[in-house]
Amino acid sequence: MSASAPSYHATIALAGRPNTGKSTLFNALTGRNQRIGNFAGSTVEKASGSRVVNGCTVEIVDLPGTTTPLPITTDQKIAMDFIDREIAKDQTFCIFWVAEASTLELDLPFALFFHRLGYPITLIVNMIDEAEKNGLAIDCARLEKDLGFRVVASSGKTKRGMHDILHAIATSIKAGQTTMPVETISALALRDEAHLCLTHSEALTDAHTIVQNATRGRTRGALLPIMKTSLALDRFFLHPVLGPILFLVIMAGLFQAIFTWAAPLTDGIEWVMATLASAVKSHLTNPLLSSLVADGLIAGLSAVLVFVPQIGMLFFLIGLLEKTGYLPRAATLVDRLMRPFGLDGTVFIPLLSSFACAIPGIMATRTITSNKRRLATILIAPLMTCSARLPVYTLLISAFVSSEARLLGLSVQGLTMVGMYALAIVFAILVALVIKLTPLRSEKTGQCVMLPPFRLPNLKELAHFTLQRCAVFVFKAGKVIFVLSILLWILASFPRVYTTPTNMSLVNSEPPPIEASYLGHIGKAVEPAFAPLGYDWRLSVGLMTAFAAREVFVSTLGTIFAIDNSDNSDSDEDVPQSLVTHLQTATDETGSPLYSLATAVSLLLFFAIALQCMSTVAITYRETGGIKWPAIQLAYLWTFAYVAAFLGYRMTLWFIF
Amino acid sequence: MISLSSTVLNTQYRIVELALPNARERLHAIAMGLHPNSVIQKIRPTPFGDPVEYLIDGERLLAIDHAVSAHIVVEEVIP
Numbered sequence: 001m002s003a004s005a006p007s008y009h010a011t012i013a014l015a016g017r018p019n020t021g022k023s024t025l026f027n028a029l030t031g032r033n034q035r036i037g038n039f040a041g042s043t044v045e046k047a048s049g050s051r052v053v054n055g056c057t058v059e060i061v062d063l064p065g066t067t068t069p070l071p072i073t074t075d076q077k078i079a080m081d082f083i084d085r086e087i088a089k090d091q092t093f094c095i096f097w098v099a100e101a102s103t104l105e106l107d108l109p110f111a112l113f114f115h116r117l118g119y120p121i122t123l124i125v126n127m128i129d130e131a132e133k134n135g136l137a138i139d140c141a142r143l144e145k146d147l148g149f150r151v152v153a154s155s156g157k158t159k160r161g162m163h164d165i166l167h168a169i170a171t172s173i174k175a176g177q178t179t180m181p182v183e184t185i186s187a188l189a190l191r192d193e194a195h196l197c198l199t200h201s202e203a204l205t206d207a208h209t210i211v212q213n214a215t216r217g218r219t220r221g222a223l224l225p226i227m228k229t230s231l232a233l234d235r236f237f238l239h240p241v242l243g244p245i246l247f248l249v250i251m252a253g254l255f256q257a258i259f260t261w262a263a264p265l266t267d268g269i270e271w272v273m274a275t276l277a278s279a280v281k282s283h284l285t286n287p288l289l290s291s292l293v294a295d296g297l298i299a300g301l302s303a304v305l306v307f308v309p310q311i312g313m314l315f316f317l318i319g320l321l322e323k324t325g326y327l328p329r330a331a332t333l334v335d336r337l338m339r340p341f342g343l344d345g346t347v348f349i350p351l352l353s354s355f356a357c358a359i360p361g362i363m364a365t366r367t368i369t370s371n372k373r374r375l376a377t378i379l380i381a382p383l384m385t386c387s388a389r390l391p392v393y394t395l396l397i398s399a400f401v402s403s404e405a406r407l408l409g410l411s412v413q414g415l416t417m418v419g420m421y422a423l424a425i426v427f428a429i430l431v432a433l434v435i436k437l438t439p440l441r442s443e444k445t446g447q448c449v450m451l452p453p454f455r456l457p458n459l460k461e462l463a464h465f466t467l468q469r470c471a472v473f474v475f476k477a478g479k480v481i482f483v484l485s486i487l488l489w490i491l492a493s494f495p496r497v498y499t500t501p502t503n504m505s506l507v508n509s510e511p512p513p514i515e516a517s518y519l520g521h522i523g524k525a526v527e528p529a530f531a532p533l534g535y536d537w538r539l540s541v542g543l544m545t546a547f548a549a550r551e552v553f554v555s556t557l558g559t560i561f562a563i564d565n566s567d568n569s570d571s572d573e574d575v576p577q578s579l580v581t582h583l584q585t586a587t588d589e590t591g592s593p594l595y596s597l598a599t600a601v602s603l604l605l606f607f608a609i610a611l612q613c614m615s616t617v618a619i620t621y622r623e624t625g626g627i628k629w630p631a632i633q634l635a636y637l638w639t640f641a642y643v644a645a646f647l648g649y650r651m652t653l654w655f656i657f
Numbered sequence: 658m659i660s661l662s663s664t665v666l667n668t669q670y671r672i673v674e675l676a677l678p679n680a681r682e683r684l685h686a687i688a689m690g691l692h693p694n695s696v697i698q699k700i701r702p703t704p705f706g707d708p709v710e711y712l713i714d715g716e717r718l719l720a721i722d723h724a725v726s727a728h729i730v731v732e733e734v735i736p
Contacts, residue, residue, distance in 0.1 A: 067685070068685055069684070103717055224716045231700065238701055241704075335703070335705075336707050446726075447708060
């Protein structure tokens with residue numbers, strides 16, 4: 001990717017409606033692999049590549065899917081802003097409008113509209129092979145004559161027409177510097193929405209005549225062969241009884257895959273990182289350097305990498321559902337159920353993604369048309385049970401819920417875990433209902449969503465897309481987690497000069513006991529704030545460190561309780577058993593148990609709600625463009641978590657005694 | 658002429674007017690392929706009743722909420 005590469009002779013923007021094959025065309029032109037999705041607005045980030053045409057280096061940009069000239073969604077705004085920014089530059093720029101050959105009448109008005117405003121435009125009649133299979137014959141020469149701008153037929157999948165597209169790019173370069181349009185699309189949209197609508201409608205009428213004159217092979221309204229399969233499949237997927245059953249089966253399979261299939265890979269990464277840390281500790285003689293590399297750098301890297309299998313699995317499977325065409329149908333299926341809570345089907349994909357990780361979930365909100373609903377979804381997304389919560393839940397449930405307890409023949413430990421997932425949905429509903437009472441309540445707008453035809457996905461492209469998304473996660477979110485992990489190491493490893501209980505100052509090359517470290521001091525300082533929830537300074541420190549990433553809570557407690565890693569090296573469990581024992585048997589100065597079931601209930605509630613993820617805060621900041629929304633998100637989730645944990649703690653104490 | 662929401666299943670209608678309340682909604686409907694003169698056919702309601710799946714010009718499927726379809730004026734296509 002080289003969007004900021006210094007010396008391009010020209011820029012070509014691939015624009016158009018979602019699902020017209022823009023990304024496949026982009027891959028074919030640049031040799032890079034990019035996402036192709038079936039869900040409206042699936043290309044949520046600007047992707048650019050380069051190609052040398054007649055000795056000139058051309059930047060080719062794959063713009064997010066655009067359905068109207070109005071910047072209704074963030075994605076569409078990104079596309080329009082890019083076009084207007086590039087057109088103002090002192091270099092060659094051309095929009096290559098990608099239209100789906102089988103539904104040309106749907107895509108042509110927009111291209112015509114841009115042309116009439118004065119934008120340089122070329123029409124790519126893509127998926128021409130599919131149109132031919134549908135019995136359509138499109139006369140591109142006639143189209144070009146009637147439209148007054150270049151028209152090229154192509155197929156990104158079979159790379160047909162690539163030579164003609166390159167020739168069109170060469171012609172654009174030859175034409176030289178781009179002239180400014182009469183009025184930019186952004187200025188027009190700001191000035192007069194109604195006028196824009198009218199102008200677009202005129203383009204629509206003209207486009208209809210032009211398409212009719214250039215297309216042979218079918219009469220208007222006749223069923224396209226590709227739609228027959230979709231209509232047959234929809235009989236099952238949107239069936240009143242079978243539809244919801246299939247939906248539940250597919251979702252259950254998705255979660256099963258994320259949490260089961262990814263587990264061996266996660267375990268493998270943990271093993272590699274632990275082996276690496278041991279090797280560093282045995283080879284580096286300087287204790288400070290050894291600790292920095294093993295406990296700081298490698299631990300930080302590990303905290304990032306352990307998420308990759310689950311995130312990769314999630315993106316692969318969601319991508320698979322998108323590309324087959326099922327996901328928009330799933331969203332329409334749940335739409336009606338979400339309305340009483342002020343939400344709708346558009347929030348389904350972001351919330352589903354948030355069950356693995358809130359970061360891709362929040363990024364996926366860009367396709368939501370209502371800005372208020374988008375903000376509401378961003379506020380709710382961190383409540384979904386992400387994968388980072390699982391180690392914490394497993395530790396607490398293992399320590400405080402009996403493994404032998406049964407309810408109706410089912411393990412109470414397992415039921416508690418399922419209950420935590422259900423609780424997340426209940427909390428999300430509660431928050432959505434509260435949001436309905438605030439100015440964030442979305443105006444009631446009807447939805448009109450395109451259901452793309454069912455298509456067989458290209459697994460190779462999907463695999464490349466998954467790897468690309470994982471790389472984005474490692475480099476973007478990973479940076480935050482990594483830096484914070486190093487910071488926590490510093491706080492836990494210093495000062496090297498500290499006072500012992502006998503009041504002697506020691507200067508030591510070894511790290512201080514956690515109690516004497518800066519982190520310990522911070523824990524003691526915040527302990528009174530968490531005392532009403534039943535937490536001592538150790539748990540308070542755990543909560544503080546868990547702000548980097550929730551699962552850090554487990555490793556922090558491990559450090560505090562001075563767990564010997566060799567103790568659990570043989571364990572098959574996800575949680576070190578010695579830590580479970582420590583939590584069960586820890587006592588205070590009077591010999592009373594330090595933690596109880598009430599503490600566990602309080603912690604489970606706190607972790608289910610509180611926003612303890614720096615990366616989520618960072619992504620909310622980036623997506624909302626300011627400090628206001630991440631601050632609101634952080635404040636409300638922590639307040640809600642505190643109150644729920646307090647009530648949970650007190651009620652459990654009352655119930656037990 | 659009737660509203661799209663009150664049409665019957667598997668019968669072809671022609672879109673006469675998009676009487677949506679504002680320009681933005683009208684433009685969005687047009688962009689989704691709800692063009693005047695397009696042939697539209699109600700296929701099936703989604704499992705919980707709303708939105709409803711429609712086939713437009715035999716070439717694209719849309720899920721349209723009642724709140725939108727109530728504002729689309731159509732007339733039956735007489736074969």
